[in-house]
Amino acid sequence: MEVSSQKFNDHVHQAVDDANLKGAMGKLTGALRPNRAKAVAGLPEFDDYRDHGIAIKMHTLDHIDKYLEEFETNVVANGGHVHWCADEDSARETILGLCRQYDVKTVTKGKSMVTEELGLNAFLDQHGILPLETDLGEYIIQLRGESPSHIIAPATHLQRHDIAQTFRNAHDHLDPNRPMDTAESLTEEARQELREKYGAADAGITGANFMIAETGSTIIVTNEGNGDLTQTLAKMHIVVASMEKILPTMDDAGVMLRLLARSATGQDMSVYTTLSSGPRCLGDLDGPDSFHVVIVDNGRSTMLAGSEREMLRCLRCSACLNHCPVYASIGGHAYGWVYSGPMGKVLTPSLVGLEQTKDLPNASTFCGKCQEVCPMRIPLPKLMRNLRVKQTEQKITPLKQRLFLSLWSSLASRPRLYRFVTGIMTKTLARMAGQKRVFTWLPLLSHWVQSRDVIAPEGGGFFARYHASNRAPKGEVHE
Amino acid sequence: MNNPRNDRAKIFARLKQANASRAKTPHPGAIAPPKRGSLRGKSRLDQFIQAATAQYATIAEVPRFADIPASVTGWLKGQNLPRDLVVAPILSTYDWGDGNEIRTRIGAATTSDMVGISLALSAAAETGTVMMIASEHTPTTLNFVPDVDIIVISKKDVEAGLEGCWEKLRDWKKNNPMPRAVNFITGPSRTADVEATMVLGAHGPRRLHLILVDEKSPWPKSA
Amino acid sequence: MSSSARSSRQSPKVGLFVTCLIDAMRPSAGMAALTLLEAAGCEVVVPESQSCCGQPAWNSGDKKAARAVAIPFLESFDDCDYVVVPSGSCAGMLAHQLVELFEDAPNPHHRQQALAIATKSHELTSFLVDVLGVKSVPGQIQGRVAYHDSCSSLREMQVKDQPRQLLKAAGAEVVDLDQADTCCGFGGTFSVKYGDISGVMVDSKAQDVEAQQPDLLVAGDMGCLMNIAGRLSRRQSNIAVRHVAEVLAGEMSAPPIGAGSISSSPITSGKE
Numbered sequence: 022m023e024v025s026s027q028k029f030n031d032h033v034h035q036a037v038d039d040a041n042l043k044g045a046m047g048k049l050t051g052a053l054r055p056n057r058a059k060a061v062a063g064l065p066e067f068d069d070y071r072d073h074g075i076a077i078k079m080h081t082l083d084h085i086d087k088y089l090e091e092f093e094t095n096v097v098a099n100g101g102h103v104h105w106c107a108d109e110d111s112a113r114e115t116i117l118g119l120c121r122q123y124d125v126k127t128v129t130k131g132k133s134m135v136t137e138e139l140g141l142n143a144f145l146d147q148h149g150i151l152p153l154e155t156d157l158g159e160y161i162i163q164l165r166g167e168s169p170s171h172i173i174a175p176a177t178h179l180q181r182h183d184i185a186q187t188f189r190n191a192h193d194h195l196d197p198n199r200p201m202d203t204a205e206s207l208t209e210e211a212r213q214e215l216r217e218k219y220g221a222a223d224a225g226i227t228g229a230n231f232m233i234a235e236t237g238s239t240i241i242v243t244n245e246g247n248g249d250l251t252q253t254l255a256k257m258h259i260v261v262a263s264m265e266k267i268l269p270t271m272d273d274a275g276v277m278l279r280l281l282a283r284s285a286t287g288q289d290m291s292v293y294t295t296l297s298s299g300p301r302c303l304g305d306l307d308g309p310d311s312f313h314v315v316i317v318d319n320g321r322s323t324m325l326a327g328s329e330r331e332m333l334r335c336l337r338c339s340a341c342l343n344h345c346p347v348y349a350s351i352g353g354h355a356y357g358w359v360y361s362g363p364m365g366k367v368l369t370p371s372l373v374g375l376e377q378t379k380d381l382p383n384a385s386t387f388c389g390k391c392q393e394v395c396p397m398r399i400p401l402p403k404l405m406r407n408l409r410v411k412q413t414e415q416k417i418t419p420l421k422q423r424l425f426l427s428l429w430s431s432l433a434s435r436p437r438l439y440r441f442v443t444g445i446m447t448k449t450l451a452r453m454a455g456q457k458r459v460f461t462w463l464p465l466l467s468h469w470v471q472s473r474d475v476i477a478p479e480g481g482g483f484f485a486r487y488h489a490s491n492r493a494p495k496g497e498v499h500e
Numbered sequence: 501m502n503n504p505r506n507d508r509a510k511i512f513a514r515l516k517q518a519n520a521s522r523a524k525t526p527h528p529g530a531i532a533p534p535k536r537g538s539l540r541g542k543s544r545l546d547q548f549i550q551a552a553t554a555q556y557a558t559i560a561e562v563p564r565f566a567d568i569p570a571s572v573t574g575w576l577k578g579q580n581l582p583r584d585l586v587v588a589p590i591l592s593t594y595d596w597g598d599g600n601e602i603r604t605r606i607g608a609a610t611t612s613d614m615v616g617i618s619l620a621l622s623a624a625a626e627t628g629t630v631m632m633i634a635s636e637h638t639p640t641t642l643n644f645v646p647d648v649d650i651i652v653i654s655k656k657d658v659e660a661g662l663e664g665c666w667e668k669l670r671d672w673k674k675n676n677p678m679p680r681a682v683n684f685i686t687g688p689s690r691t692a693d694v695e696a697t698m699v700l701g702a703h704g705p706r707r708l709h710l711i712l713v714d715e716k717s718p719w720p721k722s723a
Numbered sequence: 724m725s726s727s728a729r730s731s732r733q734s735p736k737v738g739l740f741v742t743c744l745i746d747a748m749r750p751s752a753g754m755a756a757l758t759l760l761e762a763a764g765c766e767v768v769v770p771e772s773q774s775c776c777g778q779p780a781w782n783s784g785d786k787k788a789a790r791a792v793a794i795p796f797l798e799s800f801d802d803c804d805y806v807v808v809p810s811g812s813c814a815g816m817l818a819h820q821l822v823e824l825f826e827d828a829p830n831p832h833h834r835q836q837a838l839a840i841a842t843k844s845h846e847l848t849s850f851l852v853d854v855l856g857v858k859s860v861p862g863q864i865q866g867r868v869a870y871h872d873s874c875s876s877l878r879e880m881q882v883k884d885q886p887r888q889l890l891k892a893a894g895a896e897v898v899d900l901d902q903a904d905t906c907c908g909f910g911g912t913f914s915v916k917y918g919d920i921s922g923v924m925v926d927s928k929a930q931d932v933e934a935q936q937p938d939l940l941v942a943g944d945m946g947c948l949m950n951i952a953g954r955l956s957r958r959q960s961n962i963a964v965r966h967v968a969e970v971l972a973g974e975m976s977a978p979p980i981g982a983g984s985i986s987s988s989p990i991t992s993g994k995e
Contacts, residue, residue, distance in 0.1 A: 037923050073528055076525065208701070244690050272530060289627045298680060302634070308634055389878040483750040492754075
């Protein structure tokens with residue numbers, strides 16, 4: 022998918038004034054924050070499961086090649102195929118190759134963020150293969166030509182009336198006066214539109230929340246049923262999975278499953294949790310004739326080797342998005358790529374490079390709420406800071422900022438000089454502000470004063486007051 | 501293999517390199533199931549019923565598998581649902597009548613089927629979840645295509661939590677291939693993609709009806 | 724007024740880390756911190772070779788600049804039992820981040836010093852309650868006092884109940900904000916680099932404060948206070964804002980932070 026993170030500030034500027042987006046974000050956070058809290062409270066052992074899950078993931082990453090090999094062996098034993106793709110070009114070519122080989126003209130898709138990374142839909146379309154999204158949120162944004170704004174609720178930036186308008190335009194074969202003002206009527210309409218499409222598709226493409234080495238299975242965790250219809254009714258089932266999704270055993274998956282739905286939507290278990298392990302078996306009355314798992318690296322091995330390794334624990338639950346005050350203020354599109362919110366601020370630069378994503382690691386107050394709700398306790402603020410350090414080292418940070426920090430640090434590293442200078446500055450400002458005690462404008466602070474007054478300093482600094490007060494210990498001067 | 505650019509060797513080289521000089525952490529082993537995933541006896545069954553109901557499934561209980569046709573017929577009548585049913589092969593051996601009260605077809609489901617019935621291999625009481633497997637006895641489409649999904653489960657097959665379900669699956673694999681699909685199902689399909697408002701009946705079934713049977717299930721012996 | 728000579732082991736020796744924001748913006752809050760510590764029986768020193776904990780540079784990714792700023796104070800607290808900081812975020816920097824900052828520093832001595840400081844650094848109110856077991860404070864106050872939790876206090880330093888306990892001990896009716904654990908949008912340089920987003924966040928926080936109609940808003944972090952008071956002022960809200968140390972120490976003669984009117988506040992203090 023095209024990266025537009027370079028336009029972060031422009032996007033933000035639009036987003037903060039978007040009342041429609043604000044309403045939509047309010048509904049998202051208003052539902053998902055209390056839901057998660059309730060679900061977590063319903064499992065007293067939740068923190069133990071987090072610790073255990075983290076240990077499983079870190080062990081798995083340490084031995085990732087071994088587990089991926091075991092996975093492949095078992096998929097092949099089940100009658101399936103595994104394809105290895107180092108980068109997005111390879112992944113796209115591989116999937117196209119499969120479609121050509123099996124004479125695929127139409128494809129149904131379950132929700133998969135990795136396929137968004139690959140820009141798969143546009144690519145297949147260019148090559149004469151029509152991919153049809155079936156997850157409700159993905160279906161809506163496909164009709165609108167938009168990218169997902171949330172990793173599990175892709176159309177979360179839209180309100181009901183937006184979706185109704187989209188359906189009105191796209192489903193012009195239906196009665197224009199039909200009721201479209203409820204979530205129920207809109208869902209029903211999508212259901213009916215897609216009903217026959219699953220069986221008509223030559224291939225069904227799904228993603229993977231996890232892969233299990235023990236059984237050669239990929240897992241999807243869903244609620245709508247479209248992912249299951251996609252993989253069951255098409256002639257070929259293609260799974261696109263990034264390689265860090267691998268887990269050793271079913272029981273390990275069970276540990277993650279106790280964390281995932283709770284953290285995502287506040288459900289103890291999603292409606293459908295499905296293990297797919299191969300093509301239809303002898304005697305089966307339904308199911309695809311072939312099963313292909315396309316395993317994608319696309320930057321993960323670099324993260325494994327580097328300081329972003331901990332990010333590979335991510336379960337894609339979206340808890341960090343749902344609790345982030347920055348995400349709630351600007352929505353997912355502002356981040357400019359597939360992954361938004363706190364996890365996107367680390368993953369996007371890690372996968373597409375720091376040059377195009379300058380703002381992402383910086384647009385955070387490090388409030389730490391993301392880390393607090395992350396089921397895998399990923400230290401997101403620390404990882405963002407690491408990226409900021411890299412930006413400084415690679416001189417990607419704007420010159421103005423680097424100079425300012427240099428200047429400030431040469432002053433602040435000389436405490437006496439620093440106090441002398443700041444003493445004068447603050448006294449001056451205090452005098453200027455006088456009785457008002459605030460400034461409604463100051464040079465260099467235009468971004469602050471657009472929404473806030475600047476508090477005037479009391480003036481003179483602490484030490485002057487301290488010494489004048491005679492409260493310093495006599496005879497001792499601490500350097 | 502039809503990957504034109506088989507990157508397997510490349511990827512594995514990268515992975516080995518990335519992990520080369522790292523201390524390896526051990527697998528932490530198993531973690532005890534949570535309290536709520538460890539109930540036994542009657543509390544376990546009560547929990548299963550309560551949890552499934554909370555996720556919008558409806559429940560019926562019958563003593564024997566032979567009672568299922570009557571139970572289903574009565575339920576469909578009472579719910580004003582069409583009495584046309586597609587039946588999983590493993591449930592077809594019971595007496596579904598002569599086509600008067602209820603019409604049945606055996607096999608996989610198509611989009612013309614309004615009601616389907618199948619048999620679960622296992623269930624997890626902790627979350628009110630049933631575990632379905634793709635097999636010659638139980639086609640997967642029965643669980644996803646019809647508007648109404650009826651799933652039968654023997655009370656003896658209800659485990660405390662997922663842990664028991666994995667064991668059941670391992671047991672099954674001793675004498676059978678790994679099922680193409682294993683579906684854990686908790687309630688009817690739903691979505692919250694529109695304004696974070698939950699709507700029941702998305703793309704999968706609109707309704708899930710569970711029939712709990714006292715008797716042992718007719719699954720062929722694994723051992 | 725002057726501190727007594729260093730006497731028995733009973734009197735913990737505390738190094739006060741004033742913080743650059745209190746030094747620049749509100750020295751009276753630093754003096755109030757001093758009062759609180761002395762009232763609790765500490766012998767307090769304020770080493771001169773401190774200016775800033777280095778957090779602005781550290782959070783901007785400039786390790787070199789951050790280290791340069793931190794090195795002057797690294798050994799200043801060597802003979803102190805504790806380092807106490809009237810700021811959750813600066814305390815967090817000393818207690819948790821300093822060690823990471825100096826992890827790969829060229830001079831191993833700095834690493835050791837950072838570790839020494841880390842193990843004895845505390846936020847002010849949590850030091851008083853958790854370490855000294857303080858149950859009463861010099862200040863007295865009536866009325867509804869809303870307490871704003873800074874993110875670092877809450878998540879890095881486990882400060883939540885302690886300031887509330889002390890405020891109650893001072894006589895206040897402590898009021899909580901609805902979205903108490905949501906960030907106010909300061910985040911240091913974030914507030915000027917991403918002013919749009921910061922503005923949305925602080926407005927949300929300001930409305931949350933106004934909804935409680937408190938007589939006074941307090942917090943333990945100067946950055947948050949400047950941010951929220953700045954927005955309240957822009958919204959022409961009359962809610963008075965102070966650093967929690969001022970209230971607890973009973974040193975409220977300085978005008979409140981920002982434009983909140985003193986006379987409109989029914990808050991009284993037992994000590995001027």
